[in-house]
Amino acid sequence: MSLLHIQDLRVCYGGIVALDGISFEVAEHEIVTLIGANGAGKSTTLRAIMGLVPMESGSISYHGDKINGLDTQKIVGKGIVLVPEGRRVFANLTTLENLKLGAYLQSDKEEIESNLNRVYELFPRLKERHWQMAGTLSGGEQQMLAVGRALMAAPKLIMMDEPSLGLAPLVVKEIFSIIRRINEAGVTVLLIEQNANVALKTANRGYVLETGRITMTGSGQQLLSDERIKVAYLGKSR
Amino acid sequence: MHTRRNTILTIISAALLVGLLYWLHFNRTGNGMLISILQKSAILALVAVSMNLLNGFTGLFSLGQAGFMSIGAYVTAILLIPVSSLEGVYYMSGVHPSIRVFKVFLGSLPPWFQSLYPFFALILGASIAAIIAAIVGVAVLRLKSDYLAIATLGLSEIIRAIFSSPQLDGVTNGSYGLNKIPGFPKMFGGLVPSLVTPFVISAICIMLIVMLIRSSYGRAFLAIREDEIAAEAMGISLFKHKSVSFIISSFFSALAGGLLAMYMRSIEAKTFSIALTYDILLIVVIGGIGSVTGSVLASFLVTASKEWWLRFFDQPLDLFGWQVPLFKTGFRMVIFSILLMVVVLIYRRGLMGTNEFSWDRILGRFKRRKNAKGGA
Numbered sequence: 001m002s003l004l005h006i007q008d009l010r011v012c013y014g015g016i017v018a019l020d021g022i023s024f025e026v027a028e029h030e031i032v033t034l035i036g037a038n039g040a041g042k043s044t045t046l047r048a049i050m051g052l053v054p055m056e057s058g059s060i061s062y063h064g065d066k067i068n069g070l071d072t073q074k075i076v077g078k079g080i081v082l083v084p085e086g087r088r089v090f091a092n093l094t095t096l097e098n099l100k101l102g103a104y105l106q107s108d109k110e111e112i113e114s115n116l117n118r119v120y121e122l123f124p125r126l127k128e129r130h131w132q133m134a135g136t137l138s139g140g141e142q143q144m145l146a147v148g149r150a151l152m153a154a155p156k157l158i159m160m161d162e163p164s165l166g167l168a169p170l171v172v173k174e175i176f177s178i179i180r181r182i183n184e185a186g187v188t189v190l191l192i193e194q195n196a197n198v199a200l201k202t203a204n205r206g207y208v209l210e211t212g213r214i215t216m217t218g219s220g221q222q223l224l225s226d227e228r229i230k231v232a233y234l235g236k237s238r
Numbered sequence: 239m240h241t242r243r244n245t246i247l248t249i250i251s252a253a254l255l256v257g258l259l260y261w262l263h264f265n266r267t268g269n270g271m272l273i274s275i276l277q278k279s280a281i282l283a284l285v286a287v288s289m290n291l292l293n294g295f296t297g298l299f300s301l302g303q304a305g306f307m308s309i310g311a312y313v314t315a316i317l318l319i320p321v322s323s324l325e326g327v328y329y330m331s332g333v334h335p336s337i338r339v340f341k342v343f344l345g346s347l348p349p350w351f352q353s354l355y356p357f358f359a360l361i362l363g364a365s366i367a368a369i370i371a372a373i374v375g376v377a378v379l380r381l382k383s384d385y386l387a388i389a390t391l392g393l394s395e396i397i398r399a400i401f402s403s404p405q406l407d408g409v410t411n412g413s414y415g416l417n418k419i420p421g422f423p424k425m426f427g428g429l430v431p432s433l434v435t436p437f438v439i440s441a442i443c444i445m446l447i448v449m450l451i452r453s454s455y456g457r458a459f460l461a462i463r464e465d466e467i468a469a470e471a472m473g474i475s476l477f478k479h480k481s482v483s484f485i486i487s488s489f490f491s492a493l494a495g496g497l498l499a500m501y502m503r504s505i506e507a508k509t510f511s512i513a514l515t516y517d518i519l520l521i522v523v524i525g526g527i528g529s530v531t532g533s534v535l536a537s538f539l540v541t542a543s544k545e546w547w548l549r550f551f552d553q554p555l556d557l558f559g560w561q562v563p564l565f566k567t568g569f570r571m572v573i574f575s576i577l578l579m580v581v582v583l584i585y586r587r588g589l590m591g592t593n594e595f596s597w598d599r600i601l602g603r604f605k606r607r608k609n610a611k612g613g614a
Contacts, residue, residue, distance in 0.1 A: 050471060076473030084471050090464035092592065101461050104454070105473045153473070 003028045003157060003188050004049070004080075009058035011041075011048050018044040020212035021058065026157070026190050031183050033191040033199040033220070035233060036209035042192040043085055045209070046159050050082050051075050062157075077105050079156035086165060087146040091135030095126055098134050098145055102152030111154070119148040122178060140171035147178065151187075158182065159190040164198060176202050196233035200224045208233075244597045256434075263431045273433060274501075275546050277422075279538040280440040281497045286521040286533035287444050288490035293519075294528035294592075295451055296483040297463030298379070299387045301515050303491050305394030306367045308510035310492030311499040312401055313363030315416045316409065318356060318500070321345060323418040327411065334408030356423040360439075360496040367492030371485045379480045394515060402507035415506025422500050436497050443490050448530055450486065459483055524581060526588030531595035536588070548573055 002025040011019040019041045026032045034042050047053045049060055051072045060068045067075055081102075090098050099119060103112045120127040123144045129137060134145055143163055150158055163179070164172040176198050183189050193199035200206050200220040208216040208229065216223065223229050259276075262269050285303055292298050321341050324333045344355070351358070378389045401410045410416070422435040430438055450456055458479050461469040470476055499505050517540075525536030548570040555565040581589070593599070 052467075052470060071475070072470050073473045073475050076471075082471045084468055088465050088468035088471075090461055090468065092464060093460055097457065097460075101457055101469075101472055101474075104458060104461075149472070 002026060003030075003063065004190070005061045005064075006045075006049070007059045007061075009045070009048060009060065010056040011044050011053055012056050013053075017212055019048065022209070022212070022214050024207050024214060024217070026188060028188055029183070029186065030205065031179070031189040031191060031203045033193055033203035033206045034209050035193055035196040035199055035206060035223075037194070037233075039211070040209040041212045042209055043161055046082055046161055046190070046192060049075075049080065049159065073105065076153060079154070081150040081153045081155040081158055083146050083150045083158065083160040083163065085161035087139075087142045089134040089137070089142050089145050089149070091133065093134060094131055095134055095137070095145055096130040098149050099126070099130075099152050102149035103154075105153065112152070115152050115154055119151050122151070122181065123148050140167055140174070143167060143171075143175055144178070147175075147182075151182065155187060157188045157190065159192075161192050162194060163191070164193060164195045172198060196229065197224075200229075240598055247597050259434045259437060260431075263433045266433070271546055275542050276538075277433075277436050277501055278545075279541045280437045281494050281501060282518065282521060282541060283534045283537040284440040284443050284494040284497070285491050285518050286525065286537050287447055287530050288487045288494070289518050290522050290525075290527065290530065290533045291447055291451065291459075291490075292483055292487040293522060294526075295456065295463060296459040296480060298480060298483065299383050300390040300484070300487075301387050301512070301519070302390030302394045302488070303518050304510040304512065304514040305390075305397035306371065306488040306491040307495030307498065307514065308397055308401060308505075308507065309367040309370065310360070310363035310495030311505050311510065312410055312416070313366055313492075314356075314359045314496030315419045315499045315505055317341070317344070317359035317362065318420050319416065319418055320420070327416060327418050328408070330411070330414055331407040337409060353427075356420070356500075360493055363496045364489045364493040367495075368485045368489040371488035372481065375481045375484045379477065379484060391512065391515070394510075394512065398507050398510055401510075410507070413507065415504060415508075416499075417504035419499050419503050419505070421503060422497075436501065439497060440494070443493060444530065444534070447486070447490060451530070455479065455482065520578070522588075524578070524588055526585075526590035526592060528592035529588065529590035529594055532588055532590030532593075535590070535595070539589075543577065544570075544574055 004026040006025065007023050008021045009019055009023070010017070010021050022041070022045065024032075024034075034045060036042050044053060048055050049067075051068075051070055051074075055068060058068070059066055062075075062078060062080065067078065067080075090101065093101070099116060100112070103115060106112050106115070125141055126144060126148055129141065134142065137145060147158075147160070147163070160179070163175050167175065172195065179189060179191065179202060191199055191203060200223050203220045206218065206220050206223045207214050208223070216226070216229070218226070224234075262273050262276075266273065285307060289300075289303050292300050316337060319327055321338065324338060324341075327333075345352075374393060378386065378393065381389055400406065402413045404412050406412060422432040424430060424432050425435050425438055451459070458469070458474045461472065461474055462476060462479055466476060495510075498509075502509070521536045521540050522533055524540060525532030525534070551565060551570040551573050552567050553565065555562040585591075
């Protein structure tokens with residue numbers, strides 16, 4: 001059984017169709033990526049899963065239970081977290097405070113502490129800078145903080161919205177190697193990227209989203225070698 | 239490290255403050271101005287901190303403080319005016335019979351209740367304000383930034399208009415206002431004299447607000463202030479936390495309103511106009527949006543300079559037979575406004591910014607200055 005199953009999801013923003021009935025699934029321990037151009041509906045998909053935008057029709061099930069219509073809090077409580085686009089760290093709070101907010105729904109102090117240690121292991125840089133205001137961290141560090149903050153909720157499924165946005169190639173490489181490590185630790189990853197090249201190399205499977213519809217699907221390798229993908233997303237000239 | 243030294247310094251300064259208050263209690267004559275300034279600062283500090291909870295810590299720009307204060311002030315005043323004075327207070331249209339019956343009933347309760355009666359009145363007024371905040375919040379808290387400010391401003395004016403409307407003459411005495419309100423009560427069986435009471439109540443309330451800010455709720459408030467979308471994605475319920483912040487802020491504003499009624503001994507609806515909210519907003523901004531100690535400090539500085547230190551500018555000044563022009567009634571406010579502009583220009587984010595008062599900071603600055611001198 002798949003961990004996350006999305007059936008005919010349709011979302012409209014005041015008459016404009018953002019998602020026109022998409023269906024896909026994410027199995028446990030997978031890295032799945034949705035790639036597509038600007039305005040294809042990638043972020044909308046994640047926001048709909050989190051219950052942050054109302055959906056028109058369709059269903060979202062997690063572990064076989066329907067989760068559409070639930071409050072965001074409940075969805076986070078079930079183990080799905082979102083690393084929002086553009087990092088969105090709490091700029092005037094310290095790194096440590098940011099991380100603690102990630103564990104907001106957690107009540108067990110010992111578990112919070114052990115999650116914190118795990119995050120510090122993954123991102124030693126965050127430990128060094130735990131007292132620093134998040135707004136003064138570099139872009140890459142802020143992205144690490146955003147991911148670390150999401151991991152503090154001890155998620156089963158982590159969804160990332162454009163983790164490579166605005167980062168230097170070396171930093172992107174580092175972030176993606178961390179994504180693989182998170183996945184190896186047992187967390188399922190749903191990844192949204194414009195940077196199709198890295199995303200497909202990292203992911204087990206990929207879906208291509210075009211103006212609200214899924215037009216192609218396959219394993220990461222298959223999509224990488226597909227001529228149409230190469231032309232449209234990987235910058236190969238005709 | 240320095241924590242022990244800091245605790246000692248805090249205890250010493252608190253003891254000095256308490257000592258000053260008790261000294262003032264025994265030397266009331268001649269210190270009327272100082273007493274009244276300090277009491278007013280303590281009351282405004284409580285409103286400023288509660289406004290800061292909403293505006294500074296939760297990031298909700300609300301301008302409804304005066305409205306909630308008036309609820310607290312009116313409820314407290316109506317409950318506290320002695321039954322024997324009712325005729326004199328409501329001399330125009332008479333008091334509504336149900337109010338008289340209710341007050342007579344409360345007056346017949348056992349003595350232990352009578353000793354707590356003023357506090358009961360304060361808390362009842364604050365609770366009514368909190369309930370109104372909870373109801374109004376459902377509609378108003380969907381709005382963001384400026385729109386929320388306009389809506390709460392409107393709410394505050396509606397409350398004021400209702401209190402001064404002729405239909406409520408029998409309850410609020412309409413536009414005539416209420417007087418003969420008893421002053422501050424004693425606390426703990428006279429251990430705390432009535433002069434010190436507002437300080438004790440204000441300090442307790444501010445401490446409760448600080449405890450809230452330091453709890454996990456407070457951290458969620460900060461997250462909402464910083465980024466609503468990220469906060470929501472963390473599983474923080476926006477509506478629940480905004481409501482809690484709004485209700486608690488209104489509760490303590492109303493409680494301070496009740497204290498203000500005791501302080502002024504007479505109130506009218508005009509007292510609680512928008513200008514009062516702006517005065518408090520001024521204190522919050524000058525002290526630093528997001529700093530509790532900043533609000534407390536600024537409430538004293540603003541009150542004292544507005545009503546005391548600058549009085550000098552209102553009197554005619556005679557310099558060697560030359561009458562300096564400008565020095566007449568009202569000039570003080572010009573100077574006050576100029577001072578405000580200077581302060582805002584120098585301290586862009588208020589006196590304290592988002593920092594809290596700390597001994598380390600003050601002593602650190604002192605040391606640096608000393609070192610600099612030594613080097614030169």
